[in-house]
Amino acid sequence: MDRKDTIIYEAHGNLYLNITNRCTAECVFCIKRYSDGVYGYNLRLLREPVLSEIISELEQTDLSKYREVVFTGLGEPLLRLDDVLKITEWLAGRDIPTRLDTIGHARLLYPGRNVTRELADAGMKVISISLNAQDENTYNQLCHPKYRNAYKKMLEFARDVSNAGMELRFTVVDLPVVDIAKCRELSREYCADFKVRGYSGPE
Numbered sequence: 001m002d003r004k005d006t007i008i009y010e011a012h013g014n015l016y017l018n019i020t021n022r023c024t025a026e027c028v029f030c031i032k033r034y035s036d037g038v039y040g041y042n043l044r045l046l047r048e049p050v051l052s053e054i055i056s057e058l059e060q061t062d063l064s065k066y067r068e069v070v071f072t073g074l075g076e077p078l079l080r081l082d083d084v085l086k087i088t089e090w091l092a093g094r095d096i097p098t099r100l101d102t103i104g105h106a107r108l109l110y111p112g113r114n115v116t117r118e119l120a121d122a123g124m125k126v127i128s129i130s131l132n133a134q135d136e137n138t139y140n141q142l143c144h145p146k147y148r149n150a151y152k153k154m155l156e157f158a159r160d161v162s163n164a165g166m167e168l169r170f171t172v173v174d175l176p177v178v179d180i181a182k183c184r185e186l187s188r189e190y191c192a193d194f195k196v197r198g199y200s201g202p203e
């Protein structure tokens with residue numbers, strides 16, 4: 001293999017960080033099921049970059065060009081919570097706004113830690129949670145989470161986000177089984193911004 005992993009990439013005026021391909025879910029609509037990445041970037045990692053490699057790539061980038069830096073990628077960034085915290089601190093120290101895209105299973109991954117407090121203290125500004133469904137059954141059908149009670153715990157994590165003073169966003173994918181109106185209503189209940197993402201994969 002002679003290709004180089006894509007750890008950072010740009011789109012929509014943002015800079016995106018792709019630090020892991022591992023995940024705590026197996027969503028039926030996941031890009032991993034039908035593509036190697038997005039916007040022409042191959043996001044399949046040959047190996048996970050270590051913290052120093054990620055920081056080194058950021059150091060070589062003119063960060064002032066971007067609206068925000070977003071932890072996302074083909075995987076769940078919070079599987080690398082300690083590195084997410086260090087990178088967020090590094091960015092916040094340079095006044096770069098940061099957002100985290102997550103499936104929201106942090107309470108299950110780290111039951112002994114106050115993850116939202118740690119993220120807020122590190123300087124995280126926005127957390128975008130993949131709400132994905134209006135109820136637990138639909139959620140389990142769509143996301144196949146690796147934990148029991150994942151839907152309930154994801155919603156608890158959403159409350160934690162707001163309580164820690166960060167901006168909360170919910171996203172859903174526009175699929176027939178997703179009740180967009182109910183999801184929008186949930187977003188209102190949680191004082192979250194709401195975004196519907198189009199599905200571009202195979203039928």
Ligand code: SF4
Pocket residue numbers: 023024025026027029030031032073074075076103130
């Ligand atoms: S949470 Fe994201 S990365 Fe993980 S399986 Fe679902 S769509 Fe894919």
